[in-house]
Amino acid sequence: MDNIEEKIVFNNENTNNDPKTAVNSLIDKGINIRLNEEMSQHCTYKVGGPADYFYLVDNLENLKDVLEWAKEFDVDVTVIGLGSNLLISDKGIRGLVIAFAENFSRIGFLRALPSPDFDGLISAQENLIESADLLEIEDSDEDVYIYSEAGAPLKELSKFATNNSMTGLEYSCGIPGSVGGGVYMNAGAYGRMTADTCVQTYYLSPELELKVASGEEQEFAYRESIFHKEHGIILASIFKVNKGEQDLINSMVADLTNRRNASQPLEYPSCGSVFKRPEGYFAGKLIMDSGLKGFRVGGAEVSEKHAGFIVNVDNAKATDVLAVIKHVQETVKKDHGVDLETEVRIIGEW
Numbered sequence: 481m482d483n484i485e486e487k488i489v490f491n492n493e494n495t496n497n498d499p500k501t502a503v504n505s506l507i508d509k510g511i512n513i514r515l516n517e518e519m520s521q522h523c524t525y526k527v528g529g530p531a532d533y534f535y536l537v538d539n540l541e542n543l544k545d546v547l548e549w550a551k552e553f554d555v556d557v558t559v560i561g562l563g564s565n566l567l568i569s570d571k572g573i574r575g576l577v578i579a580f581a582e583n584f585s586r587i588g589f590l591r592a593l594p595s596p597d598f599d600g601l602i603s604a605q606e607n608l609i610e611s612a613d614l615l616e617i618e619d620s621d622e623d624v625y626i627y628s629e630a631g632a633p634l635k636e637l638s639k640f641a642t643n644n645s646m647t648g649l650e651y652s653c654g655i656p657g658s659v660g661g662g663v664y665m666n667a668g669a670y671g672r673m674t675a676d677t678c679v680q681t682y683y684l685s686p687e688l689e690l691k692v693a694s695g696e697e698q699e700f701a702y703r704e705s706i707f708h709k710e711h712g713i714i715l716a717s718i719f720k721v722n723k724g725e726q727d728l729i730n731s732m733v734a735d736l737t738n739r740r741n742a743s744q745p746l747e748y749p750s751c752g753s754v755f756k757r758p759e760g761y762f763a764g765k766l767i768m769d770s771g772l773k774g775f776r777v778g779g780a781e782v783s784e785k786h787a788g789f790i791v792n793v794d795n796a797k798a799t800d801v802l803a804v805i806k807h808v809q810e811t812v813k814k815d816h817g818v819d820l821e822t823e824v825r826i827i828g829e830w
């Protein structure tokens with residue numbers, strides 16, 4: 481973890497104390513910072529009020545400028561991906577939201593694992609290869625590296641690998657989050673997780689130093705990673721895959737898609753699983769056994785199809801979802817003596 485490659489130097493020339501006035505100079509430079517952005521359009525729950533400032537990451541230079549501005553004016557920063565694991569308050573988010581999505585989402589093959597430093601990141605970005613055909617891979621033992629920026633959807637990363645006959649990322653074909661969110665949370669499904677393939681991650685520390693965590697330095701555990709402890713902003717990761725049989729890959733993707741469609745209420749806005757798996761139990765089964773399927777507050781309801789999901793069935797407010805969460809936790813504790821810990825990240829001003 482001591483691969484600190486570049487410290488971003490602060491420019492403290494600004495004599496103006498008002499972040500709103502100062503943000504205009506960033507906007508004048510062409511950096512797309514929006515004011516009072518409705519966050520319901522940036523999360524899969526479709527709930528949540530406005531963020532004071534909203535910046536969709538496009539490149540490292542602009543990101544650096546925006547973070548310097550936030551640091552200088554003591555503006556709180558919240559980092560999000562595709563908003564698939566968030567419950568955002570109805571009052572919204574004070575300060576700046578940085579979102580990794582379509583504008584910072586390149587994916588490509590690399591000829592080798594790039595060096596764990598700033599030069600490695602830049603060289604990876606400049607040498608992306610579009611198709612596995614150009615790599616001339618001989619056999620399935622050969623390691624193949626895929627670079628992905630934080631804003632790429634996990635589904636696109638999975639599709640890129642599987643369309644190129646690469647195996648290892650099939651499990652993420654239906655996961656609605658971003659690569660950055662997936663690495664941060666060590667996203668997983670059907671017995672596989674990000675930790676299985678993610679070999680290197682480039683991120684910014686809270687001090688705005690570029691850092692790199694390789695292999696076990698990423699400290700992946702169930703829905704955990706080093707980036708929680710470090711409060712790191714994930715920029716890009718490298719995944720190691722292998723050449724596989726296209727027919728087998730296709731049938732695995734079809735099977736996982738069918739299983740997900742059969743068991744999860746994908747027809748409604750949600751955050752996926754609301755609770756982590758408590759050790760020795762399944763959250764959904766405990767909630768179902770407590771008779772809570774269909775329990776509703778306002779427009780939020782425990783799913784009839786999968787009790788581990790709380791779905792937005794009718795213009796729910798964030799407070800509706802939170803009220804259902806609290807009732808579920810209290811009931812399961814009373815009935816089964818089990819504490820349900822939320823997996824969803826509850827953010828904003830409550």
Ligand SMILES: NC(=O)C1=CN([C@@H]2O[C@H](COP(=O)(O)OP(=O)(O)OC[C@H]3O[C@@H](n4cnc5c(N)ncnc54)[C@H](OP(=O)(O)O)[C@@H]3O)[C@@H](O)[C@H]2O)C=CC1
Nearest residue numbers: 560561562563564565657658660661662665667713714752
């Ligand atoms: N298995 C499944 O079916 C499902 C899985 N999920 C998983 O939930 C996760 C949500 O991903 P996504 O929607 O993109 O994330 P979100 O936008 O939901 O953000 C969730 C949290 O991840 C952290 N985060 C997101 N992007 C970054 C980044 N670039 N750098 C640092 N931290 C980041 C932030 O944590 P903090 O607030 O602490 O800064 C944020 O609050 C993924 O792992 C996704 O796979 C979600 C739904 C279903």
Ligand SMILES: C=C(O[C@H]1[C@H](O)[C@@H](CO)O[C@H](OP(=O)(O)OP(=O)(O)OC[C@H]2O[C@@H](n3ccc(=O)[nH]c3=O)[C@H](O)[C@@H]2O)[C@@H]1NC(C)=O)C(=O)O
Nearest residue numbers: 669670671751752753755756757762764765768786787788
């Ligand atoms: C959806 C998410 O990820 C999901 C991932 O898609 C699935 C599939 O692998 O496994 C986890 O769900 P899960 O723990 O609910 O697993 P499931 O396989 O759906 O269910 C576990 C068990 O509970 C039972 N179950 C589930 C729901 C229900 O209403 N009743 C019930 O009895 C199922 O029959 C099964 O025997 C992940 N969630 C967590 C918190 O680990 C997410 O992270 O947001």
